[in-house]
Amino acid sequence: MKKVLALIALVALAACNIGYRYLESPPLKFSELDYGFPVKYIGESPKIGYVDVGNPSAEKTLVLVHGLASNLGYFKLMIPELAKSYRVVAIDLPGYGHSEKGDFPYGMKWYAEQVRSVIQALELKNVYLSGHSMGGQIAMTYALNWPDELKALVLLSPAGVEPFRAGEGKWLSGVITIEGTMKTTEEQARVNLSRNFYNWSEDYEWLVEERMRLAKSKEEFREFAYAVDRCVQAMLSEPTTDRLGDIKVPVTFIYGKYDGLIPNPYLHPGFTADVFKKGQEAIPGSQLIEINNAGHMLTVEQPADVALAIKTVLNR
Secondary structure (H helix, E strand, C coil): CHHHHHHHHHHHHHHHHCCCCCCCCCCCCHHHCCCCCCCEEECCCCCEEEEEEECCCCCCEEEEECCCCCCHHHHCCCHHHHCCCCEEEEECCCCCCCCCCCCCCCCHHHHHHHHHHHHHHCCCCCEEEEEECHHHHHHHHHHHHCHHHCCEEEEECCCCCCCCCHHHHHHHHHHCCHHHHHCCCHHHHHHHHHCCCCCCCHHHHHHHHHHHHHHCCHHHHHHHHHHHHHHHHHHHHCCCHHHHHHCCCCEEEEEECCCCCCCCCCCCCCCHHHHHHHHHHHCCCCEEEEECCCCCCHHHHCHHHHHHHHHHHHHC
């Protein structure tokens, strides 16, 4: 009987600890993030990390901008295929990844200016700007301010299409805080990340490990948490929803059929397709591409399908 009770206790203990795989893992500095491609740097205050791969003489250049609380590594599964046909430049936004962190005026217009500074410094031509989630809102902000500098927008499950009323925005801005990000447990991180996927699996555990190891670099992780907090405020205070009709470059929306974050499941229960259908209607001539078996993080969950969709757009 004692052996049975001991076995039950061990099973229970294992069950309790299943969410804590990385307690003993070493800290990871943001500068140590491995994207599988060499990281280059440009600019000062902020210094911006980026990867530049593919054919530098290619006719078309694809610039990739990541979303909230992520980094350019969230594109790494797509980049090899895209680099076969285009020059691909993926940027770590300031406050994230290899880029400098600090007390910068984080905002959608400011971020668009930083992306523009990279494009100008590298003298990129025939630029197709693609942003995921928050990166999509940054891309739209860029197009609204400097439309003549872009060939087209390729928006991947973009923020900035779904509208939020003032009260909703206030509630949403209170959900993500600096202290909340700092104190996120491994179990919470796994749950939060899994909400970005249609079908979470062990294949995506690297995201949890990365987040928890980065959190052990406490000072820099606090700066990252500050950037995340400011970005949420900026997305709400610099909306693009009412300005979609002013975008004058070709636009394609690519979204995951089973996106669990758009529309916001707490404030606007409904269907993702309906959100982007309204976006399409607001931008004359824009296109929609739906990716099956994908949630919000379609660049990680279905990278081959997303890469094919992007190539379809650029080759159109």
